Amino acid sequence: SADRPFEGKASLEKGEKILSVVAAMVAHHVINIETIRLEKEQLKTENTRLKSELENRYSFDNFIGNSNKMREVLQMISQVSSSSATVLIRGESGTGKELVANSIHYNSERNKKPFIKINCAAIPENLIESELFGHEKGSFTGASHLKKGKFEMADQGTIFLDEIGNMSLSAQVKLLRVLQEKEFERVGGYKPIKINVRIVAATNSNLEEMVRQGRFRDDLYFRLNVFPIYLPSLRMRKTDIILLADHFLEKYSRLHKKDIKRITTPAIDMMMEYHWPGNVRELENCLERAVILCNEGAIHSYHLPATLQTGTKTKTLPQSLEDSVARLEKEILMDALKNAKGNINKAAKLIGITVRKFSYKAERYGISYKDYR
Template structure:
C-alpha cells in the first residue's frame, strides 16, 4: 500500500497516520547509511505510533534464511540471536508467503518464537504482533515487524496493519533505489578498475619490472601520455630508470618509427653544448671542418630525451626555451631556420622548484617542461619489487657469465630488503652481478653480498629481538636447515648430507623448529 492509497482509504488510527508517514518519508530521503535510516524509521514508529521493538529482518543472498538486521529498543546482543529459516516462525512464514500477519495476543500463538528474547520479561497477553513483508517488484527481500500494547479485547488492528504495509512500501522503494545506486557505483568501479588495468598493461614496458602500486601508477601515466605529443618531465632519484620510461613513451607513441635520441646534459661541456644540440655549419668556429647536424635535427620525426636537464647552464636554457617555443632552431653559424617535429622528454633528479627560486633554472623553461610529470619512486619504497628485480638480474648475469645460479637464499633476501638503496635499481643490479660472480654454488647467500649491505645492523637487530646467544644460534641453525631443504627439494636425507650431519639430527631439528619440509618438496 502506497502513501496515496493509505490517504485515500481514510482509515482510523489511534495516531495521525499521515503525519507519521510524512516523517518517515523525510527520514528515508535524508540519505546517509541505510542502516541508520532504518533505525530512525523504527524510532519514529515507537515514538509517534506506539509501535515498539521494531525489527527489520532481511533474507540472505540464497533466500533461505532471515537475519534481524536492524532492531530498535532491543540490545545488540539480543538482535544477533534473531535468525530464522524461511517458513520458520511468524517472521519466516511472512517472508515465505509474502502475506502480512496480525497476532492479536502473543500468548496464544505457539508459532511465535521470539528468538531475540526481547519479550522474555513482558506480559504477552497484552502484546499484539504485526508483521509485513518488504517487497521489491513482488519479490520478498525482508520483513518489518512491530509490537503493539493492546488492552481492549475488541481491537482488530487491521488499520495498523495497513499503515505498516504503507511504511514497508516506503522502505522497499528506498531500498530499491539504494540497490540501483550501489549497482551503478559498482559497475562504474569495475569499469574504472578494468580501464586502469588496460592502461597499466598498455603502459607497462617489456624492460620494466615491478608490480608495486607506485609502479602500476607509472604504467598508467605512460599509457595516458604516450599517444599524444605532449612534453613530459620525468622526475626521480638517480638510478630509478628514467630513460627506460622515456623509451617506453617513445615506443608507444605515434613517433615510434622515428629515432629516439638521448642526451645527457650533464656530460656536455659548455663550449660544445650549442653545437651538440643544434649542430653547426662548416667554418662556424675553429675546428668546424664540415657541417654537422645536432641532436634536435637527428631526432626529427622522433623523440629527443634530455636527461639531467637541471644541469644545463642558464644560457643553454635560453636557447632550448626558444627552440621549444618557436618549434624551430638555427645551426651554429647559420641564419636558416629549421622547423622541428620532435617530441621532447626531459628528466632530472634535482628539485627544479627550488632551483627556480634560487635563480639556477629559468622559470619560463620550467613551466614549458612541466606539462605532464611522471615521478618515479625510489627502490626503497617499492617493497616486493626488490625481490622481482633481484631474480631478474640473477637470471640476466647467470646467463651472461655462464654460471648456474638458481636463486637467492632467505638470509640474502633479508639483507637486500633491509638496505635503503641510495643508488636505486642501478646499485641493485651491480650488487647482484657481483654476487653472481663470487657465488660458489647455485645459491646466492648473505656472505656473497658486498659489505655495504647492513649485515652488522642485522646482527644487532637480531640481538635486540632475541636477546640471547642461544636464540641467535637457533635462528641461524633454522635458516641453514631451510636453505638445505630448498636445495634438496625437501629431501631430509640429502639435506643431512649437504650439512654433513645425520638424518636423525635433521629430523629432530625440523620437529624442534616446526619446519614444514613438505612445502619445499611441493615447490620443486
C-alpha cells in the same frame, strides 16, 4: 672491332684478348654491384630486426614491478605515449628514467623515426649549444665544417634530454624557443631551421628550488612540466625487490653461464632490509656480483656486497663470530630442508650429519621441517 679492317688470325687473337679484359672488368663491376646490393639488403634486414627488438624490449610487458606506485607509473606512460606532449621524468639516480624515455618513444607513433639521447651533464657548458643546435662552418675556432645538432638529427622523432637541470642558462633560452616556436638557428647561423621534435626530459634535481635560486628559467620549467612522471625510489616499492632480484638472477646466470636456481631466504631478508640509495641500478649490480661469486645452486647472504652486510640501516652486522656461524648454520639447514622438500632424513644426508644432530640444530634455530613440505 667492326670499324677496323680484317688483319687475319693475329687480329682475331688480339681482339679476343681485348674482349677478355673488357669482360673481366665488366664481370668485376657486376660482382661489386651485386655485393653492394646484398650488403644493403642485409643492413636493411638487420635494421628492421634491431628496431623490432627495441620495440619488444621497451614494451609495457617488460616493466618489472607489481607495486601500486609502479602500476601508476605504467598507466601514465601508456597514456602519454600515444600523444606528442612534452614529458618531464623525475626521480632519483638509478630509478630507470632512461628506460621510461625509451618506452615512451618506442610505444609512440614516432617509433620508426630517430630517437636521439643527450646527457646534458656530460657535455661542457661551452659546447652544449653546438651539440644541441649544431654550428656553421667557421662560427668559432675549430669549426672547420658545418655540423648538424641533435635537434636537427631528431627531426620527426624524439629527443631525450637527460639531466636537464645541468643545462646552462644560455642554452635554456634556445631550448625555450624550440619549445615555443619549433625552430632554432645553428651556432653562427642566421637562417631559422624548422623542426618537428618531441621532447622528453629527465632530472634528479629539485627544479623548483633551482627556479627559486635563479639557476633554472621558470618559463622553461613550465614549458617542460607539461606531463611530469615521478619514478618511485626502490625503498618506496620494496614489494618489487624480489621480482627484480629474480629477473636479474636469471639474466646474469644466463650471461655468465651459471646454474643458479634461487636466492636463499636470509639473502632475500638482507635485500629487503637494505635502503638501496642507488635504487634499481644498485640492485642489478649487486645481483651480477653475487652471480659471479656464486659457485653453488643458490645465492647466499655471504655472496652479497659488504654494503648490504655491514650497513647501519640493514641491522645485519654480526656481533660476534658465534653469531656469524649461527647465521650460516641456520641458512644451510633451511636450504637442505628446501631441497629435500621437508624430508628430514634426506636433508640430514644432504649436509652429511645425523638425523638426531639435524633435529637438535633445527629445534635450536626454531626451524620446523613441516614448513618445507
